[in-house]
Amino acid sequence: MLKNKIGLNSNVKTLKNVILKKPKDAFKSQKFIDEYWESLNFISKPEYKKAIHQYDNLIKILNDNHVDINYLPTDDRTYLDSIYTHDPMVMTPEGAIIGNMGKELRKDETLMMEDYFIKNNLPILGKIKNTGTLEGGDVIWIDKSTVAVGLTYRTNAEGIKQLENILSKINVNLIKVDLPHWDGPNDVLHLMSLISPLQEKLFLIYEKLIPVGFLNFLKSKNIKFINIDESEYNTLACNVLPLSENKCLIVSGNDKTRSIIDRTGIETIEFEASEICYKGSGGPTCITRPIHRK
Numbered sequence: 001m002l003k004n005k006i007g008l009n010s011n012v013k014t015l016k017n018v019i020l021k022k023p024k025d026a027f028k029s030q031k032f033i034d035e036y037w038e039s040l041n042f043i044s045k046p047e048y049k050k051a052i053h054q055y056d057n058l059i060k061i062l063n064d065n066h067v068d069i070n071y072l073p074t075d076d077r078t079y080l081d082s083i084y085t086h087d088p089m090v091m092t093p094e095g096a097i098i099g100n101m102g103k104e105l106r107k108d109e110t111l112m113m114e115d116y117f118i119k120n121n122l123p124i125l126g127k128i129k130n131t132g133t134l135e136g137g138d139v140i141w142i143d144k145s146t147v148a149v150g151l152t153y154r155t156n157a158e159g160i161k162q163l164e165n166i167l168s169k170i171n172v173n174l175i176k177v178d179l180p181h182w183d184g185p186n187d188v189l190h191l192m193s194l195i196s197p198l199q200e201k202l203f204l205i206y207e208k209l210i211p212v213g214f215l216n217f218l219k220s221k222n223i224k225f226i227n228i229d230e231s232e233y234n235t236l237a238c239n240v241l242p243l244s245e246n247k248c249l250i251v252s253g254n255d256k257t258r259s260i261i262d263r264t265g266i267e268t269i270e271f272e273a274s275e276i277c278y279k280g281s282g283g284p285t286c287i288t289r290p291i292h293r294k
Contacts, residue, residue: 006292011242014244015242015293016068018068019113020287021082022052026078026079030048036080040080040081040280054273054275057271058284072116077112086137086286088101088110088112088136090136095125097126097127097128097166098128099128103154132159133154133158139163141197150190150191151176152179152189154188179211187281188282196241201221203218204225232253240284241285251273252273258270
């Protein structure tokens with residue numbers, strides 16, 4: 001049984017419980033990495049031993065901040081991307097919504113996550129089925145009754161429609177955000193690539209890529225923005241994980257953006273993540289699946 005309670009309707013409240021998957025269970029071995037990293041469109045080939053060391057440092061940070069950690073087991077159906085546990089599902093106050101991955105080689109990750117929830121007797125609110133696709137990296141809680149969802153190459157209109165129907169059962173509204181083509185379907189451009197809530201009314205953004213309509217919607221909610229340093233977009237500066245509304249986790253190599261965040265009074269904790277984040281284009285939010293925030 002998972003530790004602690006589960007459920008959330010925020011991206012920023014104090015993080016209490018997460019699901020992770022260790023590199024030894026996702027990457028499996030250097031040989032496995034060598035075989036699959038190119039077909040999975042990783043930027044470059046991760047180093048297995050270095051990935052384990054970097055992940056141990058991440059776990060230490062989470063432990064130091066009193067976050068309960070639950071680990072997915074190794075699984076013959078999944079590949080390197082399964083280290084990014086954020087994507088196979090969406091968490092709500094009433095349980096998980098199991099997604100349907102838009103990336104073909106990640107399809108079985110949702111089966112892995114669903115099996116884990118069933119095995120642990122945890123609530124599943126719904127599931128994206130058939131032709132609908134939905135990845136967790138495209139879903140952000142704007143407030144406790146509003147979710148924004150990116151229409152991307154990984155999350156399609158049918159998936160968003162199914163999600164909207166599921167969320168309506170718990171009185172949560174959905175805002176669709178139509179994202180740009182960017183570098184095309186082979187590269188990841190999730191909604192969370194462009195925006196990271198830091199506090200309920202303060203979001204970190206990469207303004208250049210955010211649609212005008214969505215920007216105006218956020219302004220109508222009295223949400224303020226701080227912009228990342230543009231030179232650090234490609235090093236995942238816009239993908240940060242709030243541990244609380246006063247502290248967040250950011251990958252190293254983003255000193256300019258870190259300074260921008262620090263000036264708001266929010267503490268930043270950096271960690272080296274070249275093998276576990278950068279090479280797979282997934283930031284701190286991607287490698288963690290929060291399932292409970294206080």
